[in-house]
Amino acid sequence: MTKRFLSIWFPFLLTDWKTIRRPEWKERAMVCTGASHGRMMVIAANKEANAQGIHNGMPLADARAIVHELEVFDEKPGRKEKLLEGLARWAIRYTPLSSTDPDGILLDITGCSHLWGGEEAYLKHITSRLQSSGYTIKAAIANTIGTSWALSRYGKGAEIVAPYQQHFALLPLSPAALRIPDEITEKLHKLGLNQIERFIQMPRSTLRRRFGENLLTKIAQAMGDESEAFIPITTILEFEERLACLEPIRTAKAIEIAIERLLDKLCLRLKKEGLGLRKAALKGYRIDGKTISTAIGTNRPSDDPIHLMKLFALNISGIAPGMGIELFTLSAEKTEKMERPQEKIWAGQAGLDSQPLAELLDRVAGKVGKNAIHRYLPRADYWPERAVKQAKDLSEDSGISFHNPLNRPIQLLPRPERIEVTAPIPDYPPMLFIYQGVRHSIKKADGPERLERAWWLEEGEHRDYYTVEDEKGNRYWLFRSGHYAAENSAWFIHGFFA
Amino acid sequence: MEQAAKKQVIEGLREQILSMQGYKTVSKSQQNTSGLELFAPAFPGHSFPLQGIHEFVSESREQTAASNGFISGILSTLMKDGSPCIWISASRKFFPPAAKRFSLNTASIIFIDLQNEKELLWVTEEALKCEGLAAVVSEIPDLNFATSRRFQLVIEKSKTTALFLRENPRILSNTTCLARWKISPLPSILPEGMPGVGQPSWKAELLKVRNGEGGTFKVYWSGSTFEQPQKENIRALPIHELQAG
Numbered sequence: 092m093t094k095r096f097l098s099i100w101f102p103f104l105l106t107d108w109k110t111i112r113r114p115e116w117k118e119r120a121m122v123c124t125g126a127s128h129g130r131m132m133v134i135a136a137n138k139e140a141n142a143q144g145i146h147n148g149m150p151l152a153d154a155r156a157i158v159h160e161l162e163v164f165d166e167k168p169g170r171k172e173k174l175l176e177g178l179a180r181w182a183i184r185y186t187p188l189s190s191t192d193p194d195g196i197l198l199d200i201t202g203c204s205h206l207w208g209g210e211e212a213y214l215k216h217i218t219s220r221l222q223s224s225g226y227t228i229k230a231a232i233a234n235t236i237g238t239s240w241a242l243s244r245y246g247k248g249a250e251i252v253a254p255y256q257q258h259f260a261l262l263p264l265s266p267a268a269l270r271i272p273d274e275i276t277e278k279l280h281k282l283g284l285n286q287i288e289r290f291i292q293m294p295r296s297t298l299r300r301r302f303g304e305n306l307l308t309k310i311a312q313a314m315g316d317e318s319e320a321f322i323p324i325t326t327i328l329e330f331e332e333r334l335a336c337l338e339p340i341r342t343a344k345a346i347e348i349a350i351e352r353l354l355d356k357l358c359l360r361l362k363k364e365g366l367g368l369r370k371a372a373l374k375g376y377r378i379d380g381k382t383i384s385t386a387i388g389t390n391r392p393s394d395d396p397i398h399l400m401k402l403f404a405l406n407i408s409g410i411a412p413g414m415g416i417e418l419f420t421l422s423a424e425k426t427e428k429m430e431r432p433q434e435k436i437w438a439g440q441a442g443l444d445s446q447p448l449a450e451l452l453d454r455v456a457g458k459v460g461k462n463a464i465h466r467y468l469p470r471a472d473y474w475p476e477r478a479v480k481q482a483k484d485l486s487e488d489s490g491i492s493f494h495n496p497l498n499r500p501i502q503l504l505p506r507p508e509r510i511e512v513t514a515p516i517p518d519y520p521p522m523l524f525i526y527q528g529v530r531h532s533i534k535k536a537d538g539p540e541r542l543e544r545a546w547w548l549e550e551g552e553h554r555d556y557y558t559v560e561d562e563k564g565n566r567y568w569l570f571r572s573g574h575y576a577a578e579n580s581a582w583f584i585h586g587f588f589a
Numbered sequence: 590m591e592q593a594a595k596k597q598v599i600e601g602l603r604e605q606i607l608s609m610q611g612y613k614t615v616s617k618s619q620q621n622t623s624g625l626e627l628f629a630p631a632f633p634g635h636s637f638p639l640q641g642i643h644e645f646v647s648e649s650r651e652q653t654a655a656s657n658g659f660i661s662g663i664l665s666t667l668m669k670d671g672s673p674c675i676w677i678s679a680s681r682k683f684f685p686p687a688a689k690r691f692s693l694n695t696a697s698i699i700f701i702d703l704q705n706e707k708e709l710l711w712v713t714e715e716a717l718k719c720e721g722l723a724a725v726v727s728e729i730p731d732l733n734f735a736t737s738r739r740f741q742l743v744i745e746k747s748k749t750t751a752l753f754l755r756e757n758p759r760i761l762s763n764t765t766c767l768a769r770w771k772i773s774p775l776p777s778i779l780p781e782g783m784p785g786v787g788q789p790s791w792k793a794e795l796l797k798v799r800n801g802e803g804g805t806f807k808v809y810w811s812g813s814t815f816e817q818p819q820k821e822n823i824r825a826l827p828i829h830e831l832q833a834g
Contacts, residue, residue, distance in 0.1 A: 442671045442672065442673065442697065443673050443697055443699075445673070445721045447719045447720050447721050448673055448699075448719060448721065448722065450719075451675075451715060451716060451718075451719040452699070454715055455701060455712055455715065455716075458708070458711065458712075459701075459703060459704075459708050459711075459712065463701050463702050463703055464699060464700070464701055465699070465700040465701075465702060466696065466698070466699050466700065467685045467695055467696070467698075467700070468696055469685075469686070475684075475686075478685075478686050479684075479685050479686065482696070488696065489696075492689065493685070493686040493689045499684060499686040499687040499689075499690075500654070500684055500687055501654050501657045501658050501661065501683065501684060501687040501688075502650070502653065502654045502657055502682040502683060502684060503682060503684035504682065505682070534776070535776070535777065535779070535784075535785065535786045535787075536785070536786065537784075537785040537786045558785075558786045559786070560776060560777055560786050563651075563774070563776075564773075564774045564775045564776035564777070564790070565651040565774050566651075566654075566774060566777070566786060566789070586684065587650055587651060587653070587654030588654060588658075588687075588786075588789065589654055589655055589657060589658020589659070589661070589687070589690075589691075589774075589789040589791075589810070
């Protein structure tokens with residue numbers, strides 16, 4: 092298939108950007124400056140400044156000498172790259188493959204232009220959109236990256252090179268249009284080779300000897316004899332759906348309908364492949380150039396549009412449509428193979444792997460966060476605080492059971508609390524204890540159960556646990572930390588029995 | 590003869606009224622309440638109702654612990670078939686290792702810990718909508734009539750069991766609950782002369798039963814089911830289960 096590329100050049104990117112923000116500077120000479128070797132240099136000049144003889148790389152003092160009333164603003168490092176990336180992202184509404192190059196953007200428009208009624212209308216649409224927002228641009232469509240780049244910089248303006256005609260389009264251009272280093276261009280000019288047609292017929296060996304391999308590569312790439320890598324700013328996922336809106340969308344209901352349509356299409360494709368969705372991201376491209384996005388995740392692969400819609404519905408209120416959204420993309424960032432159970436006439440008794448439960452947990456995770464959901468498994472540890480561990484997912488099983496379950500309290504205090512105790516003799520349960528000002532006299536007791544600390548994890552005293560029951564039948568879990576009557580021994584309550 | 594027929598008709602009509610009030614009794618084979626028949630006489634139709642809200646009111650931490658144990662006992666009956674349970678709470682102190690005593694598999698309990706009451710109510714409603722759950726346990730201290738009716742409508746569709754734990758409720762207003770329990774601990778039961786602390790025993794008061802009698806039960810957990818204390822029962826208990834530590 093013939094590849095088609097659109098290259099757009101922004102000759103006055105920085106000054107155009109400033110003019111959009113300060114329209115009163117429109118008709119005046121303006122430069123963007125940056126410090127270099129202790130001097131202020133002109134980095135970018137606008138059309139008016141250019142016309143009066145100011146060019147890039149000139150010291151600011153000289154420029155001021157030429158034009159007295161010069162508007163000056165400072166350059167911010169990285170602004171140009173950021174602007175270009177923003178423009179490349181904006182262009183995603185015209186093609187899914189978009190990238191940046193110095194001073195311009197490059198789009199792979201293969202198979203896209205017919206949606207706008209042919210390349211001519213497509214190019215006109217894009218250029219008029221950019222020009223109406225205030226940018227000066229030159230653009231060209233060609234079969235190769237090299238030719239479209241050359242024509243956008245050195246061509247007449249909006250040009251379309253018919254397929255396989257790039258050879259003729261390139262011939263009258265200057266050698267600089269081949270994207271070669273300045274010193275080679277200079278050398279070519281010095282020899283009078285100031286048009287590509289003058290040297291393109293020369294034997295390859297001669298060109299290589301005089302100008303190096305680079306020139307040959309660039310010529311071959313521009314002509315389409317050699318391939319050139321195109322690196323888009325966003326990678327295209329296998330499962331991605333796009334929905335362009337006839338008119339910008341602003342209401343929650345309309346966003347909901349858009350998501351529903353995208354989900355229907357995406358789920359149908361996933362179903363055919365036998366896959367289920369684990370992670371998905373929705374992006375909305377607003378008409379003011381901003382992108383808004385929201386994401387969902389599921390516990391188990393799902394291809395049910397109704398369930399996925401419920402997850403997105405929780406996020407719709409967070410989407411700010413601004414002036415309106417003109418394009419939605421929904422991409423499946425993570426998919427998994429899905430086992431489709433045979434349909435049952437009666438919904439049977441289900442365990443942890445049931446679909447409704449997984450869907451419920453997805454909704455909860457979407458609303459209050461994943462950290463709120465816990466499932467506990469036994470851990471091989473005597474120490475009460477470390478007796479349980481969190482399960483990573485719904486299917487994990489530790490394979491062991493809880494140690495000594497008979498005398499563990501049903502409610503464990505997050506931190507043991509101090510109590511006052513009367514204990515008659517060492518290693519006997521206490522006679523009474525006072526907890527939160529209430530006196531409990533102990534009628535029945537079990538223990539002690541001595542738990543030693545894991546010395547390789549932490550330091551501290553051992554604990555002697557007692558299960559006690561008071562005169563009313565309330566049951567508690569008490570412990571003495573340290574030996575009886577030792578200096579640092581103390582009594583604590585750690586839990587309540589059922 | 591005629592009177593018996595009349596009685597039968599009246600019984601039938603009563604059941605019809607109950608079902609119109611959202612009180613569904615599923616046929617015995619479908620409803621797995623073995624182990625809970627102890628409490629059945631207090632409920633209409635002499636069967637322990639599972640589709641609806643059971644409230645457990647507690648006024649102290651000890652009563653909360655007792656309610657936790659009692660709920661664990663009910664859950665162990667409901668979760669026998671391996672179906673999962675959801676436990677929703679804003680300040681949970683439930684300690685999973687203890688559940689083994691109530692032959693409860695904590696691995697199939699999913700705990701959802703939340704920050705505020707709004708989230709708690711939202712998640713509870715969503716969980717009640719879910720089918721295939723053994724039960725939904727929710728620690729909601731305050732529940733008003735409007736909210737409970739909302740839950741009831743959801744339950745009538747999904748046929749789930751809801752166990753609400755209400756610790757220190759500010760007001761005990763009317764709700765759509767099937768039963769309002771109050772579980773308080775009783776001195777544990779031990780065979781004569783045995784040392785230590787025995788099986789957990791409780792006084793289970795049914796403060797309110799919809800269309801039912803109510804009543805008070807003195808029960809203990811035998812290791813696999815609720816039982817009423819009788820002298821012979823205690824003797825029959827294996828000693829090693831009584832003694833721990």
